[in-house]
Amino acid sequence: MFLTLGTDLSGMDAPASDFGFLLHKNPARPQAIDVTGGAAHVFYPEATADRCTVAVLLEIDPIGLVKAGRGKATEGFTLGQYVNDRPYAASSLLAVALGKLFRTAMNGRCDARPELAARAIPLDVHVPALPCRGGAELAERLFAPLGWTVDARPVPLDPEIPGWGDSRYVDLRLTGVLRLADALNHLYVVLPVLDDAKHYWVGPDEVDKLVRAGEGWLAAHPDKALISRRYLAHRRYLADAALERLAEVDGFALADEPAEEDGITPSPATDGVARSEGAPAAGAVSLAVERRTTVAGVLRELGARRIADVGCGEGALVGELLKDPMVGELIATDVSVRSLLAAKRRLHYDDLPDRQRDRLKFLQSSVTYADDRLAGLDAVVLMEVVEHVDPPRLPALAHSVFHAARPAAAVITTPNSEYNIRFPSLPAGTYRHPDHRFEWTRAEFQTWSHQTATRYGYEVEFRPVGPDDPEVGPPTQLALFRREVAN
Template sequence: MHLILKASGEGAGNVSHLLSKNPNNVYDRTDKGVRVRMVYTTATERETEVLMHAEPDPVDLVRGTPDGYDITQYINDREFVTSSLFCSYIRSALGTALNGKPKEAYVQWVGHPFDMELTFGPVASDLPDRAIEELFSPLGYAVTLEREELAYTFDLKKKSTVRRIILRGQVTVQNALRQLFLLIPVLDNYKHYFISEDEIDKIKRYGEGWLDSHPLKEMIIKRTLRFAELIRQYERQEGVLSAPVEAMNAGDEDMSAYEKGDGPDVPSLQEEPPVRLNELRYRAITDVVAGLTLKRRIVDMGAGEGKLSARLAYIPGVESILAVEPSGQSRLRAMERFARLEGRSGIAAMPEPVIGSLFYFDEQMKHQDVMILCEVIEHIEAYRLDGIMDTIMNEYQPGVLLVTTPNKEYNEVYEMEQESLRHHDHRFEWTRAELVAQCETWTKQGEYSFEISGIGEHAEGFGHPTQLVIFRKERRDQHEG
């Protein structure tokens, strides 16, 4: 994770004084397992270039965290990407520049705009290229995005979400750093610390002079504060009376930015916030299950934090719900959610959290009335799905199998980049025709029929954002005689 700041033109040699770091000395500090270095690669009267690099200890990143027992803690990008972690690592080294308080002889240069080039990355962002450009171009920057070439041995993603960002424009050192310290976490959409009222003060401090006029201010505020109450508190302090806030709560991490209403062309604060696509999926699935004749035993495969399982618990006639999930952290959250169902009226069956995966056969999954894969298959490499579906249809043999998955064609309605995926963990997304072809292949050897419908707002020529497949096990006597 790094940031390169290059200033050119009159007085550029004074940048080292604004940063309060001597060009002749290498700044090299290690604190709490993180090594931070600042090195000047150029230091003349008309040009200064400084590299800021942070190198954390990957073990320290996860030590003492709630998911410390989960092996997936080591399979992440936090050690490498430029995120809120990076900003916190280098903040103490840049305190003088951020506060605009160099030695008195150089105060005059605090408000001086230099010809600036800022290069930082890699950045892992769920935002498309166009949205990133719209974050920085209103600030006067020309934006360049670079990607590394992908060299997978089999088909995964066509386009990486990881990018290196280069900004060029006339800006003061203080404003450049303040803008980056606020917008880098917005790009990464991740905060490694508890988000409190202090975050509001940070927005005001770093956003002074530019945030109020930014066309994407609402999105910046939402992705920075995340929680509805903090957003409302910010607005009260700013004297803004807004409509109801649809916040981005921590439990929504498996949803794409677009499904959360977070895309650049989707206002985050609306007079009547639209119902989220995730909510529409849950409604559609529960409606189908409620209308089934046989629904006593249900398997929610890939149940995550148990949101869907908790809704299925209210359906009359349901007697058991297996909420199957491989992630230990998600199961803990599901258990907390299920515990809150205790004693509530209308509960037909309490969901049971189960450790499991589609990659491992589990005898207790056999012959259930309903099996549900809600937004699951797209997180699996496509070449493995034939084997998984064979196991489900010929070994588990549920009476009804419900599968939801994104409709790739609808990404154009979201104005996403070509071949971009809605979530960083998606391995593929299929068009309507591709899904039909897959379903025909899966049911060719089995005893299932299928029908496909859409979930979410329909767009002419593109269909619905989510595809719902209902596989029904056919009775043997239908094939006899």
């Protein structure tokens, strides 16, 4: 079982051999790890300034796989547990090996080359023997919306006897310009989906793995339902749970729900797949994803190293900020203990490396009460929080943030109610979420922000998040407060 991943890092002002830093694998030293039923080897067929290619060779012993308790007794007959394609074809075994070999790279972290890890780079992938139930067309359908150029060619049963036709395997080549972390997560999820079989028991913990690996791209995929169902071994209750989690994490609504705080109008389904209400067309980005990446970008612009995410919910923004090695201290607060526990589970807090865990702190705290633990930070973020506060409590919110905590900067986002008419599924006069106490127009938000800034000695500027409609503005509005420096 074999896979290669290569790059020339063209346009990156770095030698191609720096690819080894991103993968956390030294090109000069072949490495191997034990995996279920065998071993995974990593080596570099080439590693020069012009070109670098990493190869993963997975050696699987079918007998060892069965002895480990991971053989599938339902593979037609008992001998099928020992005589099968597991040693030769890409499958969930390869996906698990990729997750073990490149776990840090999949998280997007590279202390040696952080700027390179954050950038899209030219990549090419080759998987010469990929089981693909659905054929080359399905491989194209699943990888193309993720930004890959796909060349999937059926492998004949016997090249010498064309009359026998094609096998169920394809020779897959992918090329594209993507972040390495995204590329690895695509492979981790989609390879076993195309095989449509897993070598191990699929339980509820697999939902966490799918949501984590699919962060930032799976909710926007036109075939997310198919991917979820196959990845979770066609267990309906697990697939439903995964789709619900994706809706919560990335801001999409399921087919029987109104659009919730993302404002993405579904395009007509031209591929024969009915898209969920609120899901974007292929290649589009969820507003929830754009919102948190915009906020993260503002914080990088500020150079903020000590940050509090107030009202963190299930930790979507926290997960984004943890990817930035420049963030030295990150405080996640919420009034709900349940939300904090959910954020910890989502981020796999207990499994984080010590250095990551030391940077992150969870606190139960209310945004309307002063909390000395939040005082003096570089930045405080309230992302989609103020609209959940009763209007009479807004002065208390402003006092706790801008007087008691008094950060150097504050970033606040909130829905733009003028944009609501662009939501086909949102009835007139209703809010985007049942817990919203209000939704401001641009003028209302700017008035409140200017008054608050003047009262507490801050300057404020406003930025759009999402498409800036010439008539009604952006779906989300962002205010950046900076503390005035005394003369």
